[in-house]
Amino acid sequence: MSHLSKLDGYFAENRDNHLAELNEFLRIPSISSLSEHKQDMQTAASWLAAAMKRVNLDNISIDETGGHPVVYADWLHAPGKPTILFYGHYDVQPVDPLNLWETPPFEPTVRDNKLFARGASDDKGQVFMHLKALEALFALDGTLPVNVKFIIEGEEEIGSPNLPQYVEKNKEKLAADLILISDTGLYAPGKPAVCYGLRGLTGIQIDVRGAKGDLHSGLYGGGVQNAIHALADILASFRDEHGTIQVEGFYDNVRPLSEEERQAYLDLNFDEEALKEEVGVKELFGEKGYSYLEQTWARPTLEVNGVFGGFSGEGIKTVLPAEAGAKITCRLVPDQDPDEIVALLKAHVEKHKPAGVEVTISEFDKGAPFITPFDHPVIQAAGRSYERVYEVPTAYTRGGGSIPIVAAFDQILQLPVVLMGFGLSSENFHAPNEHFHLENFDKGLRVLGDYLYEVSTLSL
């Protein structure tokens, strides 16, 4: 009997119990951002610790962090075998506006084979699946084929303010061969995805000052520099007409896409027409020589996020503005370094500073990009496990956004990161009526169980 048949049988038999247990977890309103839920955070952490105990994990602890606690556990009785570090979070987003929920957010309800509850998909449901995958292997084999460690935090929805420090402090304790995170989504319904890279982020604000105050455009116009014109000249200098960034050295450390990656993206047959419809544009726009997926997954960006200066009310005010500013962020890709990029941006602005104004630059928070090589065994193994269950080719994707905590794991623990998620972008994370397609709950449990066997065969 194959692993998968055994897992099938086990999960089918225990489905009702599993859903009932997950519902207990979902009923705890563990909203990390609201202080009135502080006690609920402790309750959720304790529930998780108890659930880990039922799964037979060792060294379970609820670790205080200064914020909401981290729940730790491990099982390290597979000598010579790889160790997987599981990461997830037990905190959830607020639920406002409550009146838009068809059923209350903390009363889990199944409709149409979807489980509706805050946290069903993001991320309690997926954390729960990790535990149940282990439980299945213990039940079927009396042991696990790999070593495992868990850190489940309670502050992901508020930006993980305490986790990097916790990870740094427990670096040795958290040592592993890979980190597995199920907090992302499938590529599309029925089409699983392993996300093997995310973009990083860095940003600056540019403030331009001309005269000491706004001037009358009649009396002074033509003889004194206008702060908005100066700013526009700087902003226009950043990109060419296709969006290719003109900052000297900006692309120097960009890791080129491999032929395999480009082919993998091409095979996804991305529907650009559907995208144009979705965002409401007549034409897409971006760096020549790259497809939309390449542009948004594997190429860096420089975007003005906001601009301000002068009079923006109704009608006209003939002012010669003294001040103008812009906020700019860059999405970065491996191997760009956020600090280096900020230095390049500063040098660029200095070089392109128009006459007649002073320019100051301030920096925003930074996050590094991350990538686990596309052909890394832990990535390819994840793809195989997905394919065995979903019976279609796995999509190998990157994310255009940034998950700072993933970059922190990458940097502090220096582990390959496997983002193997089961959500769908239509499932209203962070919005009313969050839900989780139970089809992916069921399949995901099987994928995760299979993946433990897959990893056990790897030499890492």
Place this chain on the structure above:
Amino acid sequence: MSHLSKLDGYFAENRDNHLAELNEFLRIPSISSLSEHKQDMQTAASWLAAAMKRVNLDNISIDETGGHPVVYADWLHAPGKPTILFYGHYDVQPVDPLNLWETPPFEPTVRDNKLFARGASDDKGQVFMHLKALEALFALDGTLPVNVKFIIEGEEEIGSPNLPQYVEKNKEKLAADLILISDTGLYAPGKPAVCYGLRGLTGIQIDVRGAKGDLHSGLYGGGVQNAIHALADILASFRDEHGTIQVEGFYDNVRPLSEEERQAYLDLNFDEEALKEEVGVKELFGEKGYSYLEQTWARPTLEVNGVFGGFSGEGIKTVLPAEAGAKITCRLVPDQDPDEIVALLKAHVEKHKPAGVEVTISEFDKGAPFITPFDHPVIQAAGRSYERVYEVPTAYTRGGGSIPIVAAFDQILQLPVVLMGFGLSSENFHAPNEHFHLENFDKGLRVLGDYLYEVSTLSL
């Protein structure tokens, strides 16, 4: 005995009476913008009509306009002689903040040979001077050497909404050989100025739209156009690095400066260092090949008055903005046409529209530029009258700003306009503690009396 000696004697003898009479006029709180002063507007108009009667003018009428009335009068008993149309306004600005006035705005007070009151300089004091100049000539000669007409309006401080229509309707009645306005200033203390040109104004708003809503800069950044970048590209395309406007055809109808004008400006020895100090810039900025005075008086401009788009709060928001906009105005010089310039701006934006966005343009109100040729006899005569009294060379200037009603006179009545003012830019028009230097009240009366004789000798 020369004209000037006779005028000197007359004004010296009557100074106290004149100031007492002016104070009556200044005590009327004729604030045109505030509806609670509607009755005061009528009072001020009636006071003016009575003052005109004392001067011996004919055909005095208080003409309703739909807003505050226009006061008309004339004296047309100098056959074969030129006719001067005097324009001024009896309305004043609001007085807030009242607590900043050292003495109440409607209780005229002399301190340090300056008359403090709302309207002392702008424009009741100067209107009163016109009347007293005529009164002096009647007293000295029993007649006037020229024909005169007066229109004194009550809505200048609210943009003269009804005057163009009034002028259009009374085109024949207002026919004259020149229009004389004393609502501007000296070039500097002790240095008189004839202003013979003003810039016009036209403006557009540019609205750029990309996607149908703001997008996540991680998920879409690199593949969808950013409305702010697109706008910045358009704005940057308008001017080169020296501010020279790059809109095709923009300068085609600009009347070149004559050598005489350039020399006259040069002779003013404009202090650029003092200007830099005043506005707080390290360097001036503008079109190459022109001095600061030429840039601001005789060259057109294109200024962004305001820009907006995306996130402008504190910190960072990684949005890919769908919308951005800018407000733009151009100061125009003869013989640019506001409608033609708007058409050129539109064509320019169309030509420079970046990919991936839609751009819409809306128009603001327009005002034509005006110029009375520098060497026109009425301009040169004004210069001579100033010089006779102030005993220094007159400055021949233009104004960088726009006075829409002047352009309207120019266009409707097609008269040479003589801007012959006696204020100083330090006199707080529109601000608390407005005042008028009585030195210029005294000298101005003599200049105006002299000018009537000057004009009587011209063949117009």
